[in-house]
Amino acid sequence: xxxxxxxxxxxxxxxxxxxxxxxxxxxxxxxxMLAAQLFGTTAVAILLLLAEAMDSPGLRDVALVFALLAxxxxxxxxxxxxxxxxxxxxEPERLAERAGGAA
Amino acid sequence: MILNLASxxxxxxxxxxxxxxxxxxxxxxxxxxxxxxLTKADNLGLGMLIAGLALQxxxxxxxxxxxLIWLLVLTASAxxxxxxxxxxxxxxxxxxxx
Amino acid sequence: xxxxxxxxxxxxxxxxxxxxxxxxxxxxLWLAWRTLASADLFRAIVLFIAFGLVLAMxxxxxxxxxxxxxxxxxxxxxxxxxxxxxxxxLHPDRPGTQARPRGSDAS
Numbered sequence: 661x662x663x664x665x666x667x668x669x670x671x672x673x674x675x676x677x678x679x680x681x682x683x684x685x686x687x688x689x690x691x692x693m694l695a696a697q698l699f700g701t702t703a704v705a706i707l708l709l710l711a712e713a714m715d716s717p718g719l720r721d722v723a724l725v726f727a728l729l730a731x732x733x734x735x736x737x738x739x740x741x742x743x744x745x746x747x748x749x750x751e752p753e754r755l756a757e758r759a760g761g762a763a
Numbered sequence: 764m765i766l767n768l769a770s771x772x773x774x775x776x777x778x779x780x781x782x783x784x785x786x787x788x789x790x791x792x793x794x795x796x797x798x799x800x801l802t803k804a805d806n807l808g809l810g811m812l813i814a815g816l817a818l819q820x821x822x823x824x825x826x827x828x829x830x831l832i833w834l835l836v837l838t839a840s841a842x843x844x845x846x847x848x849x850x851x852x853x854x855x856x857x858x859x860x861x
Numbered sequence: 862x863x864x865x866x867x868x869x870x871x872x873x874x875x876x877x878x879x880x881x882x883x884x885x886x887x888x889x890l891w892l893a894w895r896t897l898a899s900a901d902l903f904r905a906i907v908l909f910i911a912f913g914l915v916l917a918m919x920x921x922x923x924x925x926x927x928x929x930x931x932x933x934x935x936x937x938x939x940x941x942x943x944x945x946x947x948x949x950x951l952h953p954d955r956p957g958t959q960a961r962p963r964g965s966d967a968s
Contacts, residue, residue: 661767661819662870662874663870663873663874663877664771664774665774666874666877666878666881667877668774668775668778668812669881670877670880670881670884671778671782672778672781673881673884673885673888673918674884675781675782675784675785676785676888677884677888678785678789679785679788679789680892680911681789682788682789682797683904683907683908683911684895684904688794688851688856689903690794690847690850690851691794691797692903692904692907693847693907694788694794694797694798694801694847695788695907696907696910696911696941697801697805697840697843698784698785698788698801698804698805699910699911699914700839700914700937701804701805701808701809701836701840702781702804703914703917703918703937704809704832704836705777705781705808705809705812706918707917707918707921707929708812708813708816708829708832709812709816710918710921710922712816712819714922714924716924716926717825718926718927718930719921719926719929720825720828720829720832721926721930722917722921722926722929722930722933723832724828724831724832724835725930725933725934725938726914726917726933726937726938727831727832727833727835727836727839728835728938729933729934729937729938729939730835730836730839730840730843731838731839731842731843732938732939732941732942733910733937733938733941733942733945734839734842734843734846734847735842735843735846735942736941736942736943736945736946737945738846738847738849738850739846740945740946740948740949741903741945741946741948741949742850742854743850743949
C-alpha cells in the first residue's frame, strides 16, 4: 500500500510540474493564478498521501493549513492586483456597460 | 480486501481527475474553460482521493479531519472560481467561441 | 495486500522515495532560479507561491511537520497575498505586471 501512495504522490508531483508550463505561458494574470490554485490543491493531495505513506500524522495538519489558506491568495489577487481600470459601482451598471461597450 | 480494492480504485480515479484538470489547464482556450478544468481537479480529484484515504482511516477523528480538508478546499475553489470569473468579465474578457 | 501491489515492495519504496526527493529538490532549484530570473513581477510572485508549496513539501519529506506547517502558513499563504497587494501599488503603468492602481479607495 505504501508504494501505491508514494507512486501516486510522484504522479501528482509530475502533474504539478506540467502545470508550471501554464505559469510561464499564461496570457492573462488569471491563468497564472489558476495554475497556482491547482498547485495548492495538488499539494494538499500529495501531503495527505505522504502522511499515509510515511506514517506521520502531523502532515495532515500541514494539508489542513494549505486547504485553509488556499482561498487567501486568490482573494488578494482579485481584490488587489487584478482590478479593472475603472471600477463600475454596481452590478446593473456593469451589465449595462458590458452590453453596450464590449459587444 | 473489498475495502482495500475500493480504496485503490478511488485513489486512482482521483489521480486521473488531477491529470484531467492539469491537461485542461494546459489545453483549454480561455480563462473560463480553464476554471472549469481546475474545479474538476479541486472537487472531484481531491474528493475521490480523500474518499479513498477515508476508507483506510483508523479513527473517526481522522475521518473528520479528512472531510474538513475536503470541505475547506471546496469552499476555497468555489470562492476563487466565482471571484476570478467575475473579475474576468468585469475586465471585458470575452468567453471563448468556436 | 502488500504482495498484491508489488512483489519486491522494499525496493520499490526505495526507488519511489529517491525519485520523489530528487524531483522535489530539482523542482525547488528550478523554481528559485525562475523566480529570480523572471522579468514579469506577477509571474515571479506566482512562481514564489509555487516555491513555497514545494518547500513545504520538502520539509514534509524531511519529517519536519512543524516547519512544513510554518512554511505553509507563512510562505504560501500570507507572503503571497502580501506580495500581490504590494504589486498592486507598484509600477502601475509598467507593461507585464498587469497591476492597476485602485484609485481613490486605496487606503
